[in-house]
Amino acid sequence: MEKELKGKVAxxxxxxxxxxxxxxxxVALAKMxxxxxxxxxxxxxxxxxxxxxxxxxxxxxxxxxxxxxEGQKALPLISNVTSQEDVQKMVDDTMNEFGRIDILINxxxxxxxxxxxxxxxxxxxxxxKVMDIKVTGTFLCTKAVVKHMIEGKNGGKIVNISSTAGxxxxxxxLAYNGANFAIVGMTQSMARELGPHNINVxxxxxxAVDTHRMDVLGRGDTWNxxxxxxxxxxxGTDEEVGDFCAYLCTEAASWIHGQSIxxxxxxxxxx
Numbered sequence: 305m306e307k308e309l310k311g312k313v314a315x316x317x318x319x320x321x322x323x324x325x326x327x328x329x330x331v332a333l334a335k336m337x338x339x340x341x342x343x344x345x346x347x348x349x350x351x352x353x354x355x356x357x358x359x360x361x362x363x364x365x366x367x368x369x370x371x372x373x374e375g376q377k378a379l380p381l382i383s384n385v386t387s388q389e390d391v392q393k394m395v396d397d398t399m400n401e402f403g404r405i406d407i408l409i410n411x412x413x414x415x416x417x418x419x420x421x422x423x424x425x426x427x428x429x430x431x432x433k434v435m436d437i438k439v440t441g442t443f444l445c446t447k448a449v450v451k452h453m454i455e456g457k458n459g460g461k462i463v464n465i466s467s468t469a470g471x472x473x474x475x476x477x478l479a480y481n482g483a484n485f486a487i488v489g490m491t492q493s494m495a496r497e498l499g500p501h502n503i504n505v506x507x508x509x510x511x512a513v514d515t516h517r518m519d520v521l522g523r524g525d526t527w528n529x530x531x532x533x534x535x536x537x538x539x540g541t542d543e544e545v546g547d548f549c550a551y552l553c554t555e556a557a558s559w560i561h562g563q564s565i566x567x568x569x570x571x572x573x574x575x
Contacts, residue, residue, distance in 0.1 A: 307335075307336050308555070309337040309406075309407075309550075309553065309554065310337035310338075311337070312337065312338040312339070312406040312407060312553075313338065313340075313341070313398065313402040313407070314330070314333045314338045314341065314405075314408070314553070315340075315341040315394070315395075315398060315405060315407070315409070315445070315449065316330040316340060316341070316342055316411060317383070317385055317409065317411050317441065318343065318344065318345075318385075318411040318412030319342045319344060319409075320342070320343075320347070320364040320367060321363075321515065321516045322355060322356045322359075322361050322366070322516070323514065323515045323516045323542055324517070324542055325411055325465060325510065325513065325515060325542050325545045325546055325549070326342075326367075326409070326546075327342075327367045328545060328547070329409050329411065329463075329546035329550060330367055330370075330371060330409075330546075331367070331370050331371060332543070332546045332547045332549065332550035333407065333553065334370070334371040334375075334376040334378070336550055336553075336554070337376065338406070338407060338553075339376050339377040339378070339379075340371050340377075340378055340379075341378075341380075341381060341394070341397075341401075342364045342367045342371070342379070342380045343364065343382070343383040343412070344363050344364040344381075344382060345382065345383075345384065346382035347363060353516055364380035364381070365380050367380070368380045377402075379397065379398065379401050381394050381397055385441030385442075385444060386440055386441055386444070387444075388444055391441075391444045391445055392448055394445075394448075395449060404452070404458070405449050405452050405456075405460070406453070406459075406553075407462075407463075408445060408446065408449045408460070408461075408462045409462075409465070409549055410442040410445055410446065410464045410465060410487075411465045412438070412441050413438050413465070413483075414434045414438065415517065416480075416517045418430050419431070419433075419434050419479045420477055420480070421476055422476055431478070434479035434480060434482075434483050435482065435483050438483035438484070438486070438487065439483050439487070439490070442464055443490070446494060453501065453503055454501050454503075458502075459501065459502030459504075460498075460501075460502070461503070461504050462494065462498070462503065462504070463505075463506055463508060463552050463553065464487050464494075464505070464506070464507040464508075465487075465507070465510070466564055467480070467484040467509055467510060468510065468511045468566060468571060468572040469485075470484030470485050470486075470487055470488045470507070470509050471488070471566065471574050471575075473485075484509075487507055487564075491505055491506060491562065492562050496562065499561060499562075504557070504558055504560070505562060506552050506557075506560055506563050507563070507564040507565070508545060508548060508552070508564075508565055509564050509565060509566045509572075510540060510545050511540060511566075511571045511572065512527075512534075512571075513539065513541065513542055513544075513545055514540065514541055514542065527539070533571065534568070534569035534571050535569060535571070536570055537569075538569060539569070540567065544567070545567055548565075
């Protein structure tokens with residue numbers, strides 16, 4: 305059976321983590337036959353979590369190896385999504401290597417850390433970093449990629465990674481809520497504008513997913529409580545979210561458009 309995304313080229317931002325939605329999405333796309341450009345920030349190995357250090361993880365290079373193991377081509381690129389120059393270079397390098405761009409997964413985000421504090425304790429720099437990476441990064445990457453999608457006249461698929469925090473506000477998460485609500489609105493705007501060019505645009509809004517981002521919470525009482533308050537009784541995996549992102553890039557999902565889809569085991573059901 306021919307792979308559904310054979311001949312397609314995808315860019316996945318923020319995809320260098322061993323445990324992460326970006327890596328899972330990149331590998332899922334490769335399993336469906338896409339060649340994948342994998343981007344990361346070029347983080348220092350000293351900052352890697354212990355499980356990555358233990359296996360000699362090499363960030364986007366290791367993800368690229370997983371993609372090649374699926375029989376597909378991979379292009380690892382260090383790129384800062386908040387820099388227009390970096391983003392343009394990412395797109396130029398992709399076009400030079402593959403000659404087309406069919407899929408964009410806007411996954412890059414600020415690490416969960418000092419942004420989860422009361423408003424009075426939230427620094428302006430931290431607030432801006434959260435917005436810059438998630439919101440400005442999504443804007444810059446989409447703008448640079450869409451130009452080629454429109455010119456190529458082959459349509460395309462864009463998946464923006466938001467969060468249940470883009471559907472429901474909570475205390476001590478002002479920057480995170482703001483950024484993810486913005487992604488939901490941007491997705492709707494992109495969908496209305498790009499639909500006539502046969503470019504599908506959707507967002508995925510995950511709940512608690514077992515990735516490196518959640519390590520600051522530990523895997524004890526807080527983590528277990530999050531699972532227990534989920535109607536389905538557990539938290540999610542990066543593969544579940546990555547596989548769903550890849551599905552949204554298939555023709556089977558081509559009538560799903562402008563949606564921000566909850567994937568959280570039922571913790572948030574509001575549209």
